[in-house]
Amino acid sequence: MTRIAIVGVAGRMGRTLVNAVQQDDGATLAGGVVEPGSSLAGADVGELAGLGRLGVAAADSLEAIVDEFDVLIDFTAPRVTLANLAFCADHGKRIVIGTTGLDSDQLAELDGYADKVPMVFAPNMSVGVNLTLSLLETAARALGDEGYDIEVIEAHHRHKVDSPSGTALKMGEVVAEALGRNLDEHGVFERVGQCGPRDPKEIGFATVRAGDIVGEHTVMFATEGERIEITHKASSRMTFAKGAVRAARWVAERSNGRYGMADVLGL
Incomplete structure (x- = not known):
């Protein structure tokens, strides 16, 4: 089972990702992260997603759950994503990135981690x-x-x-x-x-x-x-979420490098 953590777990996409992980037989929800200082820290991630209690409490930092997950899924904002990418590189984690809006300098920064961390980066996971x-x-x-x-x-x-x-x-x-x-x-x-x-x-x-x-x-x-x-x-964010979970299971067994959904899907 691939242990997955989700950043921005209280947002629209984050809640959908929780549902997608719960529907996937090869993945388990290991953690969820909200903004630092958020009043939602400590809330049950399942309840945030409308699924009822799952026994996974939302954390307000990746440090708090560093030993709990294998792959991080990030659909947040460029600067947040790059900080999380650096965290994954430093702690031997893998990451799936669905964040869009990165400028050329940010894309170059992302590419700089290709030899340090296994990542799937795609503007669309569908x-x-x-x-x-x-x-x-x-x-x-x-x-x-x-x-x-x-x-x-x-x-x-x-x-x-x-x-x-x-x-x-x-x-x-x-x-x-x-x-x-x-x-x-x-x-x-x-x-x-x-x-x-x-x-x-x-x-x-x-x-x-x-x-x-x-x-x-x-x-x-x-x-x-x-x-x-x-x-x-x-017609539903679930199509992106399911693709991201599929990518997380795939990248969990890959070596360092930047991959795309074409790699995940064998296209």
Whole structure:
């Protein structure tokens, strides 16, 4: 049984992760962490997740549960995640990271731990999304340089703080790499006013933030006379949580390195 601890256990994703661990026969919930000084410290993690008592008390630091877990799951914020990554490296733990919004410097810092800790880092843990990425690579190679305009459209709930989503950016990166393009050079994240005609090599991004949308992503390949759309829609955070637990069980038996969900799923 893989002993899993969850950071941000009182949040929306944290509570879903607790449920996912409880549904997985190969994992056991070993700990949950809330913010330092939180009034929820000491509360039963199962009760926080609406499952009833599980006999696991929420801690307000990783130090308090360092001997209890094998793999940490972190869907928090960039600086928090990097601090937790350093903790795992120092204490011989493994980590699954679903945090998005890391900038280039933070990604470089994360990469610096690749030889110190086994980690799975992915902007989206969904099995379906990672299959979609594989389909996008195939579509881009077949269509992208044949006069097809490429646009990435994503929608999430009103509480999401980063834009575009990490998944949308990953989709753009997969398409750009398949076409031999640099997303930093050809990605277009804003069109306002007299912006002129579309450059054929652009990869455009459009973002929606509204209501309680869990996550929707569409990549459009459009040319004169036809349009191909590859879409993934998530209706529950459980799809991400189950993927994260699957990744935790997988990375528990891996050596140091940075892995992605493609590695976990054998894609």
